[in-house]
Amino acid sequence: MNVRYQLRCPEGVRMQRLGRSGIHAAGLRQEIYVDPADARLAEVLAALERENISEVEFYALAEARGGLALRETLRACLATLKQVQAISYAVQLDKKSIARILPLEPVIFTDRDVPDASPKRRLHPDIYFQPGRGEVHIHAPGASAEVVVDLPLAAQVMSAACDSAGSRPSVARRLLDEVFADTGHLASGELSAHRRAGWSFADLVFHSSSRLARRWGRFGRNLQAPIAVPGPQSPRPPVIPLTFPLPLMQQMDSPFRMVLAARRSQRRPGLQPLSLGELSSVLWLAAAPRHATHGIGGRYPYPSGGGIYGYRIYVLVHRCLDLLPGVYRYETEDCGLQPIAPPSSQFDSLLAHYGLALTLGDGKPDVMLVITADIEKFGSQYDGIAYRAMLLGAGCIIQNLGLAAATIGLAGCAVGGSRPTLFSEISGADLWREPSVADFALSGGEGR
Numbered sequence: 001m002n003v004r005y006q007l008r009c010p011e012g013v014r015m016q017r018l019g020r021s022g023i024h025a026a027g028l029r030q031e032i033y034v035d036p037a038d039a040r041l042a043e044v045l046a047a048l049e050r051e052n053i054s055e056v057e058f059y060a061l062a063e064a065r066g067g068l069a070l071r072e073t074l075r076a077c078l079a080t081l082k083q084v085q086a087i088s089y090a091v092q093l094d095k096k097s098i099a100r101i102l103p104l105e106p107v108i109f110t111d112r113d114v115p116d117a118s119p120k121r122r123l124h125p126d127i128y129f130q131p132g133r134g135e136v137h138i139h140a141p142g143a144s145a146e147v148v149v150d151l152p153l154a155a156q157v158m159s160a161a162c163d164s165a166g167s168r169p170s171v172a173r174r175l176l177d178e179v180f181a182d183t184g185h186l187a188s189g190e191l192s193a194h195r196r197a198g199w200s201f202a203d204l205v206f207h208s209s210s211r212l213a214r215r216w217g218r219f220g221r222n223l224q225a226p227i228a229v230p231g232p233q234s235p236r237p238p239v240i241p242l243t244f245p246l247p248l249m250q251q252m253d254s255p256f257r258m259v260l261a262a263r264r265s266q267r268r269p270g271l272q273p274l275s276l277g278e279l280s281s282v283l284w285l286a287a288a289p290r291h292a293t294h295g296i297g298g299r300y301p302y303p304s305g306g307g308i309y310g311y312r313i314y315v316l317v318h319r320c321l322d323l324l325p326g327v328y329r330y331e332t333e334d335c336g337l338q339p340i341a342p343p344s345s346q347f348d349s350l351l352a353h354y355g356l357a358l359t360l361g362d363g364k365p366d367v368m369l370v371i372t373a374d375i376e377k378f379g380s381q382y383d384g385i386a387y388r389a390m391l392l393g394a395g396c397i398i399q400n401l402g403l404a405a406a407t408i409g410l411a412g413c414a415v416g417g418s419r420p421t422l423f424s425e426i427s428g429a430d431l432w433r434e435p436s437v438a439d440f441a442l443s444g445g446e447g448r
Contacts, residue, residue: 001116001171003178005054005089005101005109010216013086015046023077027084028216030356034077038065041074045081054111055089079106083353083419085216091179098172099179100148102216105421107144114178121177122187123161126194126201129154137216141194141208142431143184146216149176194432198379203387211437212420259407266411267358267365269443273319274366278408280335282442283369285407286400287313288335300332302396305389310377311397312434314340314427316368318351327427340427350422357417358441365441368415370423371397372434394438401440411446415439 009015016024021042022035036042041062044051053061055078062074081087082103089101089109101109124140131137136154138147149157156173169177180186194204289300289309300309313330315337317323327347328337341347355364371394378386398414405412418439424431 001093001114001175002111003114003175003182004092004111006092006097007048007051007053007055007058008088008090008100009048010085010088010100010102015048015086017042017046025081025084025086027081027086029084032080032084032086032356034080036062036070036077037073038062038070040065041070045077055108056111075108082106091175093172093175098149098153099176101179101183102146102148103144104146104212104216105144109145109182112178114175121180123157123180124185124187125192126204127161127185128205129158138185139208140183140185141204142192142212145183147176147179147183147185193430197375197430197432199375199432200384200387207387207435211418211435259403263402263406265402265413266405266443266446267360267413267441268446269360269363269366269411270446272444273321274410274442274444276320276322278410278444279315279320279323279367279442281408282401282404282410282412283313283315283330284335285404287311287330287332287397289332302393302400304393304396305378306381308374308377308381308389308393310374310390311393312372312374312429313397314370314372314423314429314436316347316351316370317366318364318368319366329427344426346422346426350419350426353417353419353422354415354439354441357415358413366443367441369401369440369442370418370427370436371438371440372429372436374434376433391437398438398440401442405442409445411441411443413441415441 010028013025013027018024018033021037021039022033023042023045025032025034036045041058044053044058044061058078059071059074063071066073078087083106085102087103089103090097091099091101103109124143127138127140129136129138132148135148135150136157138149138154138157153172153176156170157176160169160173177186199207285301287300287302304311313332315328315330317325317328319325323337325343325347326339327341329340330336331338351364351368352362354368355362358365373390373394375386375390378390382389402412402414418436420436421431423429423436429436
């Protein structure tokens, strides 16, 4: 028996040839342009629904036509297409598709043989099922893909998840177990990383679906109009006018009121890069602890439940005067930057992703500020509301960063779309113990 991952486009996705080898793909998350640098490769991509080709065979074709260089170009193109969810896989048994694989990370699924006496598999302890139209979507926190199967096969999987007694698993089920092994839906021999970090199931599902994008769906604004549901009409109570006494208005800090009124999200970097002094000022205003007073420990300029302040800020530098590109960690107590990693291809990929999330095209922000949180610190004090408390504090830091950027006249913007797994690999911040929870783009302001 053989596991074969046949390349396919998800339903509703189409790829269109542009020029000799360019491809415009309207993925489920966003539209993208890629160039595999070869007309034959572009032809295959544009006709995946008619082609019978696996990813491994596609790489072999690229290497035969242009060597390792063309193979790596194709790998980068496919990784980009997976990121915007323009590529999926069909898993076949006896020339019949038994499952669809929707990648959530740019991983490679390799065709392989299945041993006759494969070991008994245990499903991930936090696996969960989402019913669809005649099919079931199978998720697991931390999995690299979403698996979609029909109802009869899903019933077998649910039975195994409940450890109910049954007959020898069917051939299709055995094949699906191999797929689960490739996608990360199986339990490992030791306690999973997120269990060791103390995540509750509800917080874990929310974090995986929202922050880690472990859900098949579009990013960004939903342009579909909400369905209007008529409700009972009741008379509207009169509006109570709010008055602002003049003495109180005079007591308020006028410059601060001006900053609040003028604050805007600015995505596009200015002509001149950010300076180290400007970066230092924003970090100090938004996140540096103030000196202790009256024997009380130093306080930060943002609230944090229980005074935990279990946050770190990582600084991803693309261009900044007097500061080399790379990854730094902001050491709040020392009010300095600790170098973590130099630029790399992964670093460039992450910055390019942020550029796309900010609708900059090929452009990149000068600096990305990535906020991480110590989930164990929050969990030790707040248990069931730990994740909520953690997000509330992170939101306060984002607001501080926006106000600080506006005060200095810089371009600042919170970023919704992120790639936490890639950030974890680059920075060394543990994906589950120190997850990234918020991102902020900071650049030189317009007209500078």
